[in-house]
Amino acid sequence: MLEDILSQYGFDDETLIQRFTQGTQSEVYHIISKQGDAILRLLNSRKLIENYIQIFINDKHAVTPKIIQTSNGQHYVCITEDRFAIVQEFCLGDYPQKNNPEILRRIARTVQELEFVLSASEYTTTPDKFDLSSRYQLLGSYQQTVFTENGITKAFIDSYKGEKFDGDDYIHGDAGIWNMIQNDDRLRIIDFSELRVGSCYLDRAAGFHSALEFGTLDTHAFRELYTGYSEMFESFDKELFNGFLELWELRGIVALVSDRTDIPDSTIKMLIQNFVRLRELLNDL
Numbered sequence: 001m002l003e004d005i006l007s008q009y010g011f012d013d014e015t016l017i018q019r020f021t022q023g024t025q026s027e028v029y030h031i032i033s034k035q036g037d038a039i040l041r042l043l044n045s046r047k048l049i050e051n052y053i054q055i056f057i058n059d060k061h062a063v064t065p066k067i068i069q070t071s072n073g074q075h076y077v078c079i080t081e082d083r084f085a086i087v088q089e090f091c092l093g094d095y096p097q098k099n100n101p102e103i104l105r106r107i108a109r110t111v112q113e114l115e116f117v118l119s120a121s122e123y124t125t126t127p128d129k130f131d132l133s134s135r136y137q138l139l140g141s142y143q144q145t146v147f148t149e150n151g152i153t154k155a156f157i158d159s160y161k162g163e164k165f166d167g168d169d170y171i172h173g174d175a176g177i178w179n180m181i182q183n184d185d186r187l188r189i190i191d192f193s194e195l196r197v198g199s200c201y202l203d204r205a206a207g208f209h210s211a212l213e214f215g216t217l218d219t220h221a222f223r224e225l226y227t228g229y230s231e232m233f234e235s236f237d238k239e240l241f242n243g244f245l246e247l248w249e250l251r252g253i254v255a256l257v258s259d260r261t262d263i264p265d266s267t268i269k270m271l272i273q274n275f276v277r278l279r280e281l282l283n284d285l
Contacts, residue, residue, distance in 0.1 A: 002029070002040075005085045010071045011035065025126075025193035030090070037090035038068060042083065043193075047124035049076050049084040051195055058120040061113040063189055065089045065181075091190075093183035098213050099221075101228050103182070107207040108232035110187040111175060115200055118170035125196040128173065167199030175203040176210035176248075201237065205244030214249075214278050222281045242282050249275045 006015055015033040017040070022028075025048060029040040043049050053075050056067045065088040067075055077085040096103045172179070173194035181188045208229050217225070230236045253271045257263060 001079065005040065005077050005079070006031070008070045008072070008074075008077050009038075009068065009087050023193070031087070037092075039065065039088045039090055041086050041088065042079070043086065044083055046082065046084065048193065049086060051123045051192055052076075052086055054121045054123060055117060055192060058117050061117065062186065063110055063113050063117055064192075065091050065188055065190065091181045091183060091188050093181040093188075096177045096180055096182045096187065096211055098177075098211050099216065099225070100211070101225055104208065104211055104225055104229045105232055106182075106187050107177070107180070107211055108204075108229045110180070110189060111203055111207045112233055114172060114175070114189055114203070115169070118172075118195075123170055123195055125170070126173075126194055128196065128198075129194065167201070168197060169200040171196060171198045171200055171203045172206075173198070173202070175206040177207070178210065180207075199240065199244070201240040201244045202247075204233070205241055205248055208241075209245050209248040214274055214281065217281065219281060219284045223285060226285060238285075245278065245282065246275070249278050 002017055006017070011031065011033045012035075015031060018030045018032070020028040020030055020039075025044055027042040029042075031038040031040050041052075043052070052067065055064055056075070068087045068089060069075060070077060075086065079085055096107060172189065172192065173196050174191065175189060179189060179191045181190060208226075212222075212225065214222075230238070230241070253275065256271070257268070
């Protein structure tokens with residue numbers, strides 16, 4: 001199957017294929033050939049492939065890796081009725097460096113450019129795979145009094161209360177640095193399998209939160225990084241942004257705890273200390 005796909009893109013017989021990742025929505029492969037490197041994505045949904053193509057067509061800022069056309073000028077290859085393949089340019093780079101003011105400004109600029117791209121059309125959305133009810137039940141059953149002592153469960157509930165987290169924007173849904181590739185030219189955003197409707201501040205906070213190590217920052221350094229990031233946006237709601245920063249920190253704690261039962265108390269306490277530290281930094285702004 002892979003060989004047939006590659007032939008439709010004109011890759012020669014000596015092309016090498018290495019699997020990168022495999023998830024519920026897609027498989028990702030690294031293509032190594034004489035024509036150059038590329039990324040092959042196998043997508044398990046017609047709607048997903050339509051999203052990728054629309055994003056590419058609307059992307060005037062080169063926020064995402066370019067889609068490479070087949071030898072016949074098609075944007076994708078149909079494998080079965082519900083399985084498709086696209087090939088994208090290979091972006092050589094690394095995850096963005098943390099606690100770096102210039103990188104944070106670049107992340108802010110790229111996230112804002114992505115907002116323009118996603119506002120240019122309508123897309124098929126997916127639900128948030130972070131299931132609140134099941135995650136919270138697991139958290140509540142986890143035998144760690146340290147959660148209650150530090151008010152983590154209350155903070156978790158408060159972060160999901162009210163309408164302040166609602167929104168009607170198309171968002172990436174997982175715009176942390178793990179889905180960003182940085183090189184000398186620019187920053188690219190990848191993996192749109194969680195694209196959905198929500199608040200743009202979820203993506204804005206994801207980029208900022210994932211690019212910081214809160215435990216290493218003093219109040220002055222955090223304020224400078226926060227100010228530099230927020231000033232990159234044409235409009236910026238501090239309350240919304242801060243709420244989503246806390247939410248991302250809590251999601252990380254709950255996801256880790258609910259997926260494992262052998263986490264040492266010292267690790268739990270460290271995670272909670274990071275959350276408390278984030279709240280202190282936000283309160284000192």
